[in-house]
Amino acid sequence: MSVLQTNGLTKRFGQVEALSGVDLEVDKGEIFGFIGPNGAGKSTTIRILLGILKATAGEATIFGQDVWHDAVKIHKRIAYVPGDVNLWPNLTGGQVIDYLVHLRGQKVNQERKQHLIERFQLDPTKKCRTYSKGNRQKVALVAAFAADCDLYILDEPTSGLDPLMERKFQELILEAKAEGKSVLLSSHILSEVEKLCDRIAIIRDGEVIETGTMSDLRHLTRTHLYVETEKTLVLPDQGIHEWKETDWGYQFQVDREVLDDVMQAIAQAGVTKIESAPPTLEDLFMRHYDVGEGDV
CATH class of the missing domain: 3.40.50.300 (P-loop containing nucleotide triphosphate hydrolases)
Known part of the structure; x- marks a missing residue:
């Protein structure tokens, strides 16, 4: 009602x-x-x-x-x-x-x-x-x-x-x-x-x-991943954002539509550790507006 x-x-x-x-x-x-x-x-x-x-x-x-x-x-x-x-x-x-x-x-x-x-x-x-x-x-x-x-x-x-x-x-x-x-x-x-x-x-x-x-809107957001692998991790060219290679592993964000391909690539590299953080409303908001000048 x-x-x-x-x-x-x-x-x-x-x-x-x-x-x-x-x-x-x-x-x-x-x-x-x-x-x-x-x-x-x-x-x-x-x-x-x-x-x-x-x-x-x-x-x-x-x-x-x-x-x-x-x-x-x-x-x-x-x-x-x-x-x-x-x-x-x-x-x-x-x-x-x-x-x-x-x-x-x-x-x-x-x-x-x-x-x-x-x-x-x-x-x-x-x-x-x-x-x-x-x-x-x-x-x-x-x-x-x-x-x-x-x-x-x-x-x-x-x-x-x-x-x-x-x-x-x-x-x-x-x-x-x-x-x-x-x-x-x-x-x-x-x-x-x-x-x-x-x-x-x-x-x-x-x-x-x-x-x-939030469940409806999460398709517009990116999942945050931290991964450690036995071999060098090679990911698809598309759908990967904020890539950062650390001493121990890799940090990046991935679009939902390529998440399956990313997980297969991680498995092939011999995953030893993986941490996943769900997308937040702030991720969604920032992606829509690409704000960086104090709008929010």
């Missing part, structure tokens, strides 16, 4: 086409990863889903309702956490949490709120102007998960958090999934996306170029 769906979503700013026919579908109880470099169209897509921007063409629905015309109804059932949170400087963190929950027309579950505050080690009595970036993110996360929502839209939600708090966040996301909640997670922390997400969409230049589970 789809909770969020876009069909042919397009957004133009004058002559610039920021989105070009984006198709997404997030199911109930699913954690859906949305990744791409800066300027790829992630935040524009999210702003349309939140009813902040109006799409030029295409459709976008949440809970079967139009994100532009039914934004008020939709927002009662969703929570949004941006990557750079701005809060009211003269309110305390606790006051902001209460206010954001009330905006959805809900009563604050004080027990749940207190549990989250303790979990994220947040001091809710301090004025927001005194908070660091990480603490501002904690306020937004507590406010989001203190509310009873069916969909969480998270755009770089762990920006500014230390590794311990990132782990707390990941635990919280998995608990929400176990309760049947849905999550759209946009993140540059690829290990986080890989660990949490059921499916992933990769967006580039306003177009979704790949969608699927």
Whole structure:
């Protein structure tokens, strides 16, 4: 059952086409990863889903309702956490949490709120102007998960958090999934996306170029191998990357389509040791973008 769906979503700013026919579908109880470099169209897509921007063409629905015309109804059932949170400087963190929950027309579950505050080690009595970036993110996360929502839209939600708090966040996301909640997670922390997400969409230049589970997408990635052999190892000319010969053996990456030929060549050389590392989401991401200038 789809909770969020876009069909042919397009957004133009004058002559610039920021989105070009984006198709997404997030199911109930699913954690859906949305990744791409800066300027790829992630935040524009999210702003349309939140009813902040109006799409030029295409459709976008949440809970079967139009994100532009039914934004008020939709927002009662969703929570949004941006990557750079701005809060009211003269309110305390606790006051902001209460206010954001009330905006959805809900009563604050004080027990749940207190549990989250303790979990994220947040001091809710301090004025927001005194908070660091990480603490501002904690306020937004507590406010989001203190509310009873069916969909969480998270755009770089762990920006500014230390590794311990990132782990707390990941635990919280998995608990929400176990309760049947849905999550759209946009993140540059690829290990986080890989660990949490059921499916992933990769967006580039306003177009979704790949969608699927990690298993579906691994055909686009390379397997990392370290091999020691009795004889000199001779491999096929095609499909071998990042070749490095060490004092003891060979390190390289191999495309999936030539993996069988490579394994036969290794066996013929008399393998004495072999280590294999599965391809990661980062491998997939880097291969798609060939980034090397700080895009990620």
